[in-house]
Amino acid sequence: NAGVTQxxxxxxxxxxxSMTLQCAQDMNxxxxxxxxxxxxxxxxxxxxxxxxxxxxxxxxxNGYNVSRLNKREFSLRLESAAPSQTSVYFCxxxxxxxxxxxxxxxxxxxxxxx
Amino acid sequence: xxxxxxxxxxxxxxxxxxxxNCTYTDSSSTYLYWxxxxxxxxxxxxxxxxxxxxxxxxxRLTVLLNKKDKHLSLRIADTQTGDSAIYFCAExxxxxxxxxxxxxxxxxxxx
Numbered sequence: 001n002a003g004v005t006q007x008x009x010x011x012x013x014x015x016x017x018s019m020t021l022q023c024a025q026d027m028n029x030x031x032x033x034x035x036x037x038x039x040x041x042x043x044x045x046x047x048x049x050x051x052x053x054x055x056x057x058x059x060x061x062n063g064y065n066v067s068r069l070n071k072r073e074f075s076l077r078l079e080s081a082a083p084s085q086t087s088v089y090f091c092x093x094x095x096x097x098x099x100x101x102x103x104x105x106x107x108x109x110x111x112x113x114x
Numbered sequence: 115x116x117x118x119x120x121x122x123x124x125x126x127x128x129x130x131x132x133x134x135n136c137t138y139t140d141s142s143s144t145y146l147y148w149x150x151x152x153x154x155x156x157x158x159x160x161x162x163x164x165x166x167x168x169x170x171x172x173x174r175l176t177v178l179l180n181k182k183d184k185h186l187s188l189r190i191a192d193t194q195t196g197d198s199a200i201y202f203c204a205e206x207x208x209x210x211x212x213x214x215x216x217x218x219x220x221x222x223x224x225x
Contacts, residue, residue, distance in 0.1 A: 041217060042118075042202065042216050043218070045214060048211060050211040058212065092157075102159040107155065
């Protein structure tokens, strides 16, 4: 089982460049999430999607857009990257509906904006 | 809004117990979780507790919940070097799929 797959694993961008982080899950989960992880800040929710066709802002949505392309895929786009967006990004999914279900995480994307 | 706080570091001797603490602000939190992150990896669920419980035990792990004080703790008995990792608490409410994580506690186990 692949679980949650994120691409790319590493990326270096110049300030002002754009890019899309891809995430796909093969567990037929309804809910998908994007987080960023920064030292001392923990894991902060950027956006989430409770089901195909819906997206909601999390704690730190500014500077990001998302697309829930279908049930499997949830992408995160940086339109104009800034050094403050240097971080490790994690995608996660869970079954949803029943609230106590486990979230499964991808391996992360380490993004550096110079 | 929701806020989940943890102390950043904990250092314990191998064989001792570790206690990792977490406080949260959202009184509507219904489910509280503990996740573990090993170096270079994503997070994995360790255990969870419903807000109508005050304790849950799972092998070496004991979770205590004080709902009045909005305080959650994770006790690891007989801590081993393999327990060295970052531990996150997380919360979600009954009426939302939003899942909020804390700042994480880095546990270091020394011989």
